Amino acid sequence: MPGYEFFGEEERKEIDDVMKTGILMRYGFDAQRKGNWKAKELEQKLGETFKCKYAQLTSSGTAALTTAMAALGIGFGDEVIMPAFTFVASFEAVISVGAIPVLVDIDESLTLNPNAVKAAITSKTKCIMPVHMCGSMADMDALKNICDEHNLILLEDACQSIGATYKGKYVGTIGDAGTFSFDFVKTITCGEGGAVLTNNKDVYTKCDGYTDHGHDHNGADRGADLHPFVGYNYRISELHAAIGVAQIAKLNNFLSIQRKNHALLKSILSSIEEISFRKIHDEEGDSCTFLTWFLPDENTAAAVVAEMKLQNILPGNFYWYENNWHYTRKWDHLKNNNFLNKQSEPLQQQLKKYLHQSFKTSDTIMSRCISTAISLTWTKEQIKEKADKISAVIKKVLENKYTPV
Numbered sequence: 001m002p003g004y005e006f007f008g009e010e011e012r013k014e015i016d017d018v019m020k021t022g023i024l025m026r027y028g029f030d031a032q033r034k035g036n037w038k039a040k041e042l043e044q045k046l047g048e049t050f051k052c053k054y055a056q057l058t059s060s061g062t063a064a065l066t067t068a069m070a071a072l073g074i075g076f077g078d079e080v081i082m083p084a085f086t087f088v089a090s091f092e093a094v095i096s097v098g099a100i101p102v103l104v105d106i107d108e109s110l111t112l113n114p115n116a117v118k119a120a121i122t123s124k125t126k127c128i129m130p131v132h133m134c135g136s137m138a139d140m141d142a143l144k145n146i147c148d149e150h151n152l153i154l155l156e157d158a159c160q161s162i163g164a165t166y167k168g169k170y171v172g173t174i175g176d177a178g179t180f181s182f183d184f185v186k187t188i189t190c191g192e193g194g195a196v197l198t199n200n201k202d203v204y205t206k207c208d209g210y211t212d213h214g215h216d217h218n219g220a221d222r223g224a225d226l227h228p229f230v231g232y233n234y235r236i237s238e239l240h241a242a243i244g245v246a247q248i249a250k251l252n253n254f255l256s257i258q259r260k261n262h263a264l265l266k267s268i269l270s271s272i273e274e275i276s277f278r279k280i281h282d283e284e285g286d287s288c289t290f291l292t293w294f295l296p297d298e299n300t301a302a303a304v305v306a307e308m309k310l311q312n313i314l315p316g317n318f319y320w321y322e323n324n325w326h327y328t329r330k331w332d333h334l335k336n337n338n339f340l341n342k343q344s345e346p347l348q349q350q351l352k353k354y355l356h357q358s359f360k361t362s363d364t365i366m367s368r369c370i371s372t373a374i375s376l377t378w379t380k381e382q383i384k385e386k387a388d389k390i391s392a393v394i395k396k397v398l399e400n401k402y403t404p405v
Contacts, residue, residue, distance in 0.1 A: 003247045014242035014243065038238045080102060277294070
């Protein structure tokens, strides 16, 4: 992680194919593009790679989530249960279709706590949206059972876990639909981009039109397309798709390197008795983009982070508890209803609850948690050096019983 670490001649070749024709748009201009259809090619490769019937590219992972929700019929007033630890795009997409994000606690897998999900279901609940955070997977058996019991939609946000599997199935292909992000720091990148994956033809057809102003794409003449419903412009460009065509061919290599580097780093840090590691629901399916480890308590974790920052070894290590993109504790703009446009009354009422709602269970987990991003370019020597530096910091903090100011 991320795929840009291995940019090379393969990506340049695919981009050159597009530039030779000058057709950067994914639709139309059939004759001029001379057989180059990079978006179509990438969609086909996504289906083949992840063993999924349909894939629809979008301009971003956020657009993919928005598109999937619209295609699944999620809209005004519907409640979408989602984790308190995720990227802000997850709740942004929910709000964009008029639905209401219902945040619930996570467990030590850093994904949805099934018991918290059950407790949050109301008559307005339409969808459960697990977010497969930091390369690993949610407890999909438990969540699918809950959806089946209550007749709810299961939508997977797999934007951070491309290539991870759960009991032999790729995350993003298990629910009614799933989404990927191909932004610059993802396992495979298009620079910007995303995708909706589904095995449901009707959902796919709706995604296909929704991302392109409602075009039905049923004829050879784009100008004569019908518009069965209102859509938006969430199209990916041919340039972005071209990069993805090269990157997806490298995915298995990326995953192999990540897993090797992850295993070595974990083996070294395992020697520290006070460190424990994230719960993984399927160890063999972990894509290993991050190694997530826990310290005994919040004070120790905060002290370790402070010392790592002092020694300039914090970059690449993430203390999500203080991160304002990924954890509800710092989502003040959401809680304070800081929108540029007016929002629905039901949404505003839900957001007011978050000003005072406690996520004590999640706080206990996130305040002790540090995630180390796994680089594709590390050598064994570099991994050992990084692990030794982290170990030294932890030992120093524990020996001095250091408390941050």
